[in-house]
Amino acid sequence: MTRTAIIAGSGALPQLLAAQLDAPVYVTLDATPVPEGIAHVSARIEKLGRLFKDLKALDVTSVAFAGAMARPKVNPVLMDRHAMRLAVSLTKGDDALLREVLEIFTDQGFSIKSAVDICPKLVLSQGTVWGAKPSKQDDKDAARAQEVLSALSPLDVGQGAVCAGGMMLGIETLQGTDSMLAYVAATPDHLRRAKGVFVKAPKHTQDMRIDMPTIGPDTIDAVIKAGLAGLVIPAEKVIVLDRASVKSRVEEAGIFLKAL
Template sequence: MSRTAIIAGSGRLPQILAAALEAPVYVTLSDVAVPDGLDHVSARVEKLGKLFKVLKARDVTSVTFAGAMARPKVNPVLLDRHALRLATSLGKGDDALLREVIAVFEAQGFTVRAATDICPELSLPAGTLWGRKPTATDISDAARARSVLAALSPLDVGQGAVCAGGQMLGIETLQGTDAMLGFVAATPAHLRRDRGVFVKMPKAGQDGRIDLPTIGMDTVKAVIKAGLGGIVIPAGGVIVLDRAAVKQRIEEAGLFLNTI
């Protein structure tokens, strides 16, 4: 039987994928929670060759990457040749590093699977609209935020932005979405022309098999706290965790979520 290994970071996504797969191998590279009853492998990023041997011995033919992962702190003395290849990319942007990660696993014969390939219901189809109908200003703000993110894609900056009344209030950088939305929440009212829209989308040319943007209840709570009016994401391009709860909270708060 061919098996899939989950290279698991923090958060609920790895556990969701584990529940959807038959006999998955749960691989951790850091100290994260491991669900009971799974075939667990604790590995070191410096010793990828050893991990590859373990996975092949367990009949693993494909891997999927899920959950939040920080850039690893590596001990250069312990690096094997596979890890050394990745280490040379640590100083580059996230996209360059992640492409190299995929290449290293594919070079060993593993198929790299997207989370949405395993659980298609994690993303939303085109035309999804939860909550209120967006206003003309909302639509315009979303378009501006999208154009800014598209322009920044070659610079490998971030996956999220906020626009309100034509003004950019926040652009996601290394600190992440929560930090950006916290910054927007702290923006004085007199500097804001409208409620504003949060846009989350992959970078142009990003490989959707790894680090696909993700939103969930924590995101919705942060959007509400920031006083924004809605969320716009691309159809099939963003993972939505806890879909039913997210939809209900958006409707209760008078917000909207729209796919484009």
């Protein structure tokens, strides 16, 4: 029997993926909760060699990275030769660090599975529209936000942007989506030419096996609080957690969610 290990960060996604697999192995690097009745490996970033031995002993042949993960705090004194490969990348952008992580695991013979490989229903198909019908201005604002994200993509800045009436109200940076939408919510009405649209999309250089953008019910709540008309995501490139709840909140609030 071959098994898949979930390298678990925070949030609901790791446990959701584990529930889709037969005999998964759950790997935690911190105090992340572990589902009951599942094989568990507690690991340290400084001791990747130990982790690789543990996984191979459990017949793990593939790994999936899931959930939010903060940049690790490491003790250089404890780092083994595998972890030392990450030392330089820790000073670079997220994309460079994640590429190095993937390379280390693949060099050890593990294949990498994306969340969508395990659960295809996590993404929306092209043409999906929930809730209200976007206006022509909404479509223009979505296109403008996507244009800005595409221009910033090589700079490894963020995955989200808000445009209202052709004017940019927010661009996601290190603080994340929630902080950006809270900033937009605080924008005075007289600075808005329209309600505005939030666009969430991967960067061009993003490895979708390990770092696919994600939205969920909390995202919808933040969009509503920010007073936006809706949100747009690319089809099959953004994970939608708890889609039934997302859809109902979108419809109840009279906003829209569109997958292009």
